[in-house]
Amino acid sequence: MSDHDTAADRADAVRALEAEFGELIGRFRRIIAENADRVSPGLLPGPYKVFTTIVRRGPLTLSALAEILLADKGQISRTVRELESLALIQRTPDPNDGRSHLLSPTPEGLERLAAARAPQEGLLVDALAEWSVDDIRSLARLLHALTTGSTPGGDPSPRGSTDVTRARQSDA
Numbered sequence: 643m644s645d646h647d648t649a650a651d652r653a654d655a656v657r658a659l660e661a662e663f664g665e666l667i668g669r670f671r672r673i674i675a676e677n678a679d680r681v682s683p684g685l686l687p688g689p690y691k692v693f694t695t696i697v698r699r700g701p702l703t704l705s706a707l708a709e710i711l712l713a714d715k716g717q718i719s720r721t722v723r724e725l726e727s728l729a730l731i732q733r734t735p736d737p738n739d740g741r742s743h744l745l746s747p748t749p750e751g752l753e754r755l756a757a758a759r760a761p762q763e764g765l766l767v768d769a770l771a772e773w774s775v776d777d778i779r780s781l782a783r784l785l786h787a788l789t790t791g792s793t794p795g796g797d798p799s800p801r802g803s804t805d806v807t808r809a810r811q812s813d814a
Contacts, residue, residue, distance in 0.1 A: 671687070674687045674690060674691070675687050676761075677758045677759060677762070678690035678758075680754075680757065680758035681693070681730070681751075681755055681758045682728045682730065682754070688721065689721045689724055689725060691711070692711065692721045692722070692725065693725050693730050693731065693751065693755070694755070695707060695710060696725075696731055696745050696746065697747045697751070697755060700731075700744070700745055700747065701734070701744035701745060701746040703736060703739075703742050703743070703744060703745070704718060704719060704722060704745065705742070707722075707745060725751075728751075729750050729751065730748060730750070730751035730754065730755075731745055731746065731747055731748060732745075732746060732747075732748050733745060
Protein backbone atom coordinates (compact mmCIF):
# COMPACT_ATOMS: atom_id res chain seq x y z
CA MET A 643 0.00 0.00 0.00
CA SER A 644 1.43 3.43 -0.92
CA ASP A 645 1.60 6.31 1.57
CA HIS A 646 -1.52 7.88 0.01
CA ASP A 647 -3.68 4.75 -0.02
CA THR A 648 -6.04 4.19 2.87
CA ALA A 649 -7.60 0.90 3.86
CA ALA A 650 -10.99 2.28 2.75
CA ASP A 651 -9.58 3.32 -0.65
CA ARG A 652 -8.09 -0.14 -1.13
CA ALA A 653 -11.36 -1.84 -0.11
CA ASP A 654 -13.32 0.36 -2.55
CA ALA A 655 -10.87 -0.39 -5.36
CA VAL A 656 -11.03 -4.14 -4.69
CA ARG A 657 -14.86 -4.06 -4.64
CA ALA A 658 -14.86 -2.22 -7.98
CA LEU A 659 -12.46 -4.82 -9.39
CA GLU A 660 -14.65 -7.65 -8.10
CA ALA A 661 -17.68 -6.08 -9.78
CA GLU A 662 -15.84 -5.79 -13.11
CA PHE A 663 -14.64 -9.39 -12.84
CA GLY A 664 -18.24 -10.42 -12.22
CA GLU A 665 -19.30 -8.69 -15.44
CA LEU A 666 -16.40 -10.22 -17.37
CA ILE A 667 -17.11 -13.71 -16.04
CA GLY A 668 -20.80 -13.36 -16.90
CA ARG A 669 -19.90 -12.36 -20.46
CA PHE A 670 -17.45 -15.23 -20.73
CA ARG A 671 -20.09 -17.70 -19.49
CA ARG A 672 -22.52 -16.49 -22.16
CA ILE A 673 -19.86 -16.97 -24.85
CA ILE A 674 -19.12 -20.49 -23.55
CA ALA A 675 -22.84 -21.39 -23.57
CA GLU A 676 -23.24 -20.03 -27.11
CA ASN A 677 -20.17 -21.91 -28.34
CA ALA A 678 -21.33 -25.14 -26.70
CA ASP A 679 -24.70 -24.87 -28.42
CA ARG A 680 -23.03 -24.16 -31.77
CA VAL A 681 -20.78 -27.23 -31.42
CA SER A 682 -23.84 -29.39 -30.80
CA PRO A 683 -27.34 -28.01 -30.14
CA GLY A 684 -28.21 -28.68 -26.52
CA LEU A 685 -24.59 -29.27 -25.42
CA LEU A 686 -24.13 -27.73 -21.98
CA PRO A 687 -21.11 -25.68 -20.87
CA GLY A 688 -19.76 -28.49 -18.61
CA PRO A 689 -19.32 -31.06 -21.39
CA TYR A 690 -18.06 -28.26 -23.66
CA LYS A 691 -15.33 -27.50 -21.09
CA VAL A 692 -14.39 -31.20 -21.02
CA PHE A 693 -14.28 -31.23 -24.84
CA THR A 694 -12.10 -28.11 -25.10
CA THR A 695 -9.77 -29.50 -22.45
CA ILE A 696 -9.34 -32.66 -24.52
CA VAL A 697 -8.69 -30.50 -27.59
CA ARG A 698 -6.13 -28.38 -25.76
CA ARG A 699 -4.41 -31.07 -23.67
CA GLY A 700 -5.08 -34.34 -25.49
CA PRO A 701 -4.50 -37.05 -26.18
CA LEU A 702 -4.88 -37.95 -22.52
CA THR A 703 -6.38 -40.61 -20.29
CA LEU A 704 -9.67 -40.30 -18.48
CA SER A 705 -7.79 -40.19 -15.17
CA ALA A 706 -5.55 -37.37 -16.36
CA LEU A 707 -8.58 -35.47 -17.64
CA ALA A 708 -10.38 -35.84 -14.30
CA GLU A 709 -7.25 -34.64 -12.50
CA ILE A 710 -6.86 -31.58 -14.75
CA LEU A 711 -10.51 -30.65 -14.27
CA LEU A 712 -10.49 -31.51 -10.55
CA ALA A 713 -13.57 -33.62 -11.17
CA ASP A 714 -14.96 -37.01 -10.22
CA LYS A 715 -13.87 -39.76 -12.62
CA GLY A 716 -17.41 -41.13 -12.76
CA GLN A 717 -18.82 -37.79 -13.89
CA ILE A 718 -16.02 -37.33 -16.42
CA SER A 719 -16.64 -40.86 -17.73
CA ARG A 720 -20.32 -40.06 -18.34
CA THR A 721 -19.39 -36.81 -20.05
CA VAL A 722 -16.81 -38.58 -22.23
CA ARG A 723 -19.48 -41.07 -23.35
CA GLU A 724 -21.74 -38.14 -24.26
CA LEU A 725 -18.96 -36.48 -26.27
CA GLU A 726 -18.21 -39.78 -28.03
CA SER A 727 -21.87 -40.22 -28.95
CA LEU A 728 -21.77 -36.76 -30.53
CA ALA A 729 -18.67 -37.77 -32.57
CA LEU A 730 -16.65 -34.98 -30.94
CA ILE A 731 -13.99 -37.21 -29.36
CA GLN A 732 -12.60 -40.70 -29.78
CA ARG A 733 -10.86 -43.27 -27.60
CA THR A 734 -7.77 -45.09 -28.81
CA PRO A 735 -5.73 -47.71 -26.96
CA ASP A 736 -2.94 -46.21 -24.85
CA PRO A 737 0.30 -47.63 -26.31
CA ASN A 738 1.96 -47.23 -22.88
CA ASP A 739 -0.79 -48.99 -20.92
CA GLY A 740 -2.95 -51.63 -22.56
CA ARG A 741 -5.58 -51.23 -19.82
CA SER A 742 -6.42 -47.60 -20.60
CA HIS A 743 -7.41 -45.45 -23.54
CA LEU A 744 -6.38 -42.04 -24.79
CA LEU A 745 -9.01 -39.41 -25.45
CA SER A 746 -8.57 -37.09 -28.42
CA PRO A 747 -10.80 -34.92 -30.60
CA THR A 748 -12.15 -36.30 -33.84
CA PRO A 749 -11.58 -34.38 -37.08
CA GLU A 750 -15.32 -33.65 -37.07
CA GLY A 751 -15.08 -32.38 -33.49
CA LEU A 752 -12.24 -30.04 -34.41
CA GLU A 753 -14.18 -28.73 -37.42
CA ARG A 754 -17.29 -28.12 -35.33
CA LEU A 755 -15.26 -26.36 -32.64
CA ALA A 756 -13.58 -24.09 -35.19
CA ALA A 757 -16.97 -23.22 -36.69
CA ALA A 758 -18.41 -22.55 -33.22
CA ARG A 759 -15.57 -20.20 -32.33
CA ALA A 760 -15.58 -18.34 -35.65
CA PRO A 761 -18.13 -15.70 -34.55
CA GLN A 762 -15.86 -14.73 -31.63
CA GLU A 763 -12.68 -14.60 -33.66
CA GLY A 764 -11.34 -11.11 -33.33
CA LEU A 765 -13.71 -9.96 -30.57
CA LEU A 766 -10.82 -9.24 -28.22
CA VAL A 767 -8.85 -7.59 -31.01
CA ASP A 768 -11.87 -5.40 -31.77
CA ALA A 769 -12.47 -4.59 -28.10
CA LEU A 770 -8.86 -3.48 -27.71
CA ALA A 771 -8.63 -1.63 -31.03
CA GLU A 772 -8.44 1.79 -29.36
CA TRP A 773 -6.03 0.67 -26.65
CA SER A 774 -2.32 1.37 -26.91
CA VAL A 775 0.04 -1.58 -27.11
CA ASP A 776 1.51 -0.46 -23.77
CA ASP A 777 -1.94 -0.57 -22.14
CA ILE A 778 -2.56 -4.07 -23.53
CA ARG A 779 0.82 -5.24 -22.23
CA SER A 780 0.14 -3.64 -18.85
CA LEU A 781 -3.19 -5.43 -18.58
CA ALA A 782 -1.54 -8.74 -19.52
CA ARG A 783 1.19 -8.15 -16.93
CA LEU A 784 -1.28 -7.26 -14.18
CA LEU A 785 -3.57 -10.22 -14.95
CA HIS A 786 -0.56 -12.53 -14.97
CA ALA A 787 0.50 -11.21 -11.56
CA LEU A 788 -3.03 -11.65 -10.23
CA THR A 789 -3.45 -15.21 -11.54
CA THR A 790 -0.02 -16.33 -10.33
CA GLY A 791 -0.18 -14.53 -6.97
CA SER A 792 2.94 -12.53 -7.75
CA THR A 793 3.57 -8.83 -7.31
CA PRO A 794 3.12 -6.60 -10.38
CA GLY A 795 6.32 -5.22 -11.82
CA GLY A 796 9.23 -6.29 -13.91
CA ASP A 797 8.91 -7.63 -17.43
CA PRO A 798 5.86 -6.05 -19.15
CA SER A 799 5.14 -9.21 -21.16
CA PRO A 800 4.67 -12.20 -18.86
CA ARG A 801 6.78 -15.23 -19.62
CA GLY A 802 4.68 -17.52 -21.75
CA SER A 803 1.86 -14.98 -22.14
CA THR A 804 1.28 -16.03 -25.74
CA ASP A 805 0.92 -19.67 -24.68
CA VAL A 806 -1.30 -18.69 -21.73
CA THR A 807 -3.49 -16.59 -24.02
CA ARG A 808 -3.81 -19.42 -26.56
CA ALA A 809 -4.63 -21.94 -23.86
CA ARG A 810 -7.32 -19.74 -22.36
CA GLN A 811 -8.80 -19.00 -25.77
CA SER A 812 -9.09 -22.74 -26.30
CA ASP A 813 -11.60 -22.75 -23.48
CA ALA A 814 -13.86 -20.27 -25.16
